Amino acid sequence: MKEREVRQRIESFLKRTARELVVPASVGLGLALSGCDHTGLKVARDAAADTARSASPDTILADATLAKDSVANNPDLANQPDLRLPDASMPAPDARQADLPAQIVPYGVFIPPDATVPDTRADAGRPDAGTDVEAGTADARDDVRTPDARPDTRQADLPTIAPPYMVAPLPDAAQDMPTVMPPYMSPPPYMAAPFDPPQLPPDSPPAPSPPPAPPPPTPAYLGTSFGPTPPPPPPPSPPALPTVTPPATVLPTPVPPAKAPE
Amino acid sequence: MLEVLKRAGMVPRACAWELTLGCNLRCRHCGSAAGPRRADELTLEECLRVADELGALGCQRATLTGGEPTLYPDWDVVGKRLAQHIPEVSLISNGWVWTARHAQQAKAAGLRGVAFSLDGLEKEHDCFRAEGSFRRVVDAVGHTLAAGLPVGINTTIHRLNSRQLPQLRQFLIDLGVRHWQLQFAIATGTMAENRDLVAPPEERLWLIPQIAELCRARDSRIAIYASDHVGYFGMPERDLRTGDTSMPFWLGCRAGCHVLGIESNGNVKGCLSLPSQVQGESRFVEGNLRQSSLRDIWNRKGGFAYNREFRVEQLGGFCAVCRFRDICRGGCTWTMYAESPTLATGNPHCFYHQAVKHGRHDLLDEEPTAEEKAYFG
Numbered sequence: 180m181k182e183r184e185v186r187q188r189i190e191s192f193l194k195r196t197a198r199e200l201v202v203p204a205s206v207g208l209g210l211a212l213s214g215c216d217h218t219g220l221k222v223a224r225d226a227a228a229d230t231a232r233s234a235s236p237d238t239i240l241a242d243a244t245l246a247k248d249s250v251a252n253n254p255d256l257a258n259q260p261d262l263r264l265p266d267a268s269m270p271a272p273d274a275r276q277a278d279l280p281a282q283i284v285p286y287g288v289f290i291p292p293d294a295t296v297p298d299t300r301a302d303a304g305r306p307d308a309g310t311d312v313e314a315g316t317a318d319a320r321d322d323v324r325t326p327d328a329r330p331d332t333r334q335a336d337l338p339t340i341a342p343p344y345m346v347a348p349l350p351d352a353a354q355d356m357p358t359v360m361p362p363y364m365s366p367p368p369y370m371a372a373p374f375d376p377p378q379l380p381p382d383s384p385p386a387p388s389p390p391p392a393p394p395p396p397t398p399a400y401l402g403t404s405f406g407p408t409p410p411p412p413p414p415p416s417p418p419a420l421p422t423v424t425p426p427a428t429v430l431p432t433p434v435p436p437a438k439a440p441e
Numbered sequence: 442m443l444e445v446l447k448r449a450g451m452v453p454r455a456c457a458w459e460l461t462l463g464c465n466l467r468c469r470h471c472g473s474a475a476g477p478r479r480a481d482e483l484t485l486e487e488c489l490r491v492a493d494e495l496g497a498l499g500c501q502r503a504t505l506t507g508g509e510p511t512l513y514p515d516w517d518v519v520g521k522r523l524a525q526h527i528p529e530v531s532l533i534s535n536g537w538v539w540t541a542r543h544a545q546q547a548k549a550a551g552l553r554g555v556a557f558s559l560d561g562l563e564k565e566h567d568c569f570r571a572e573g574s575f576r577r578v579v580d581a582v583g584h585t586l587a588a589g590l591p592v593g594i595n596t597t598i599h600r601l602n603s604r605q606l607p608q609l610r611q612f613l614i615d616l617g618v619r620h621w622q623l624q625f626a627i628a629t630g631t632m633a634e635n636r637d638l639v640a641p642p643e644e645r646l647w648l649i650p651q652i653a654e655l656c657r658a659r660d661s662r663i664a665i666y667a668s669d670h671v672g673y674f675g676m677p678e679r680d681l682r683t684g685d686t687s688m689p690f691w692l693g694c695r696a697g698c699h700v701l702g703i704e705s706n707g708n709v710k711g712c713l714s715l716p717s718q719v720q721g722e723s724r725f726v727e728g729n730l731r732q733s734s735l736r737d738i739w740n741r742k743g744g745f746a747y748n749r750e751f752r753v754e755q756l757g758g759f760c761a762v763c764r765f766r767d768i769c770r771g772g773c774t775w776t777m778y779a780e781s782p783t784l785a786t787g788n789p790h791c792f793y794h795q796a797v798k799h800g801r802h803d804l805l806d807e808e809p810t811a812e813e814k815a816y817f818g
Contacts, residue, residue: 192687277684279449280692281683284668
């Protein structure tokens with residue numbers, strides 16, 4: 180989406196929401212201009228009774244306590260901070276929020292309201308399939324481990340990762356994109372770029388020259404069918420490396436390369 | 442653009458709540474450096490009060506997280522109280538101790554669903570988390586589906602698993618997972634000690650189109666969501682944003698505007714991912730729920746200033762000259778912080794930034810401006 184269209188859409192949203200904010204004020208202004216003030220709209224059947232009622236200190240206090248935001252009803256009101264932000268304490272109308280993309284908070288969970296649960300039982304669909312959920316074998320509260328009881332040595336060793344100076348040249352964008360598209364899915368423009376992905380075999384030790392990269396497989400999700408992923412071709416065997424005897428002296432800790440200026 | 446967020450209502454519609462920092466794993470990429478519990482975590486009574494306050498503020502989606510939230514003894518009680526006020530309440534777990542009983546507790550509490558962290562295929566997942574962790578997550582998914590709860594998977598992308606997304610997708614479909622959230626590992630917390638495992642910014646040039654393509658497929662078997670720190674702009678942008686909206690593009694960080702984070706000791710931040718006292722950083726803590734009500738903290742004059750009082754002059758690096766700078770505001774604040782605590786170096790993990798930097802104008806919707814090109818010489 181071009182910048183111009185982005186700004187037009189934002190402008191459209193701002194105009195629309197501004198109109199929503201202005202309409203109530205204009206309605207009030209129109210009523211006032213047409214001669215309808217607030218006293219005219221509130222027609223009391225017995226004005227004398229109202230006058231008498233409002234003259235009583237008890238009724239004044241009673242009316243005050245009925246007010247939702249009254250100090251009598253909310254002693255802390257006077258200490259409330261300034262609300263400089265519009266609608267700070269009011270839930271936003273869903274109509275306005277619907278114009279914004281959903282928030283996908285990192286490390287949050289997004290499961291939309293219409294989420295369904297697939298029936299993963301092996302006997303699903305059989306008329307005699309059971310519906311009871313099998314109970315857990317252990318009480319969850321008893322199964323909680325002490326957080327500090329386990330050191331992180333249980334983690335598997337990290338595979339050797341090529342240091343930054345051995346990383347293959349910058350991959351072109353969209354290079355892992357497949358070339359086979361299902362007929363109902365047209366390729367987006369950014370997939371038109373040719374690509375030649377670098378291969379960083381995670382298990383192989385750093386080699387002076389990386390082995391030739393195999394052609395990128397077509398991801399199953401964009402194949403002509405969504406059948407099971409075919410078994411990957413056997414990985415190329417890494418070239419034999421000469422045995423390197425580490426020097427006897429202890430090397431100083433390498434200093435990470437300085438960050439290149441942008 | 443901040444005005445858009447204001448017009449939509451400055452309401453904490455989404456909240457991530459760290460019930461405990463205690464965790465039974467020590468993952469290499471943990472952004473909050475979870476492990477030991479905090480010494481001063483909120484009691485159940487305090488949590489229930491906070492749950493009521495959160496509902497009263499208009500929150501629409503709350504996620505119970507941690508650490509490992511099930512290590513908080515009454516996580517289901519808190520979840521149930523939240524569910525009385527908030528339509529979408531869910532929980533994210535590492536699955537290490539998740540049993541069928543946990544799933545039943547979550548169901549009984551009224552949670553919308555449960556998500557588990559799965560960071561790659563078995564080998565890559567286990568070497569980032571714990572040996573045997575992958576199988577436990579698979580079992581946990583089965584328990585949860587059997588209890589009738591929708592299951593989501595959150596995958597943190599790093600250097601070891603960045604090439605596994607298509608295979609992982611197929612695996613999740615076969616497992617019965619219907620919701621998959623993708624996010625990048627960011628060098629804060631424990632991951633700050635493992636910076637070499639963060640996917641380099643240049644890889645955004647092929648990773649983000651791939652994620653966009655996964656999102657775009659709109660496969661009925663699995664819905665894929667890109668996290669808010671994945672983007673921004675360029676051709677993939679529209680496909681990254683979830684929802685059928687009139688503005689399907691990034692509108693800037695919503696921390697402290699539409700998003701809220703609560704730490705287990707009651708500290709409130711605009712987003713739970715932002716660093717805190719565990720990382721020796723306190724400027725993002727807006728208040729504590731033992732001293733102030735949530736409403737007071739949210740409405741406090743001058744609060745969440747890094748977003749609510751944002752000025753484009755705050756931006757540095759390429760972001761300062763970017764054509765989208767007033768809309769994007771530098772992208773995810775957390776990601777920017779990981780690059781520089783001053784937030785003034787820009788966001789090199791941005792797709793547009795990398796496309797301009799490497800001359801991949803064919804991935805953009807229009808030619809970069811002269812100022813943008815000049816920035817990279």
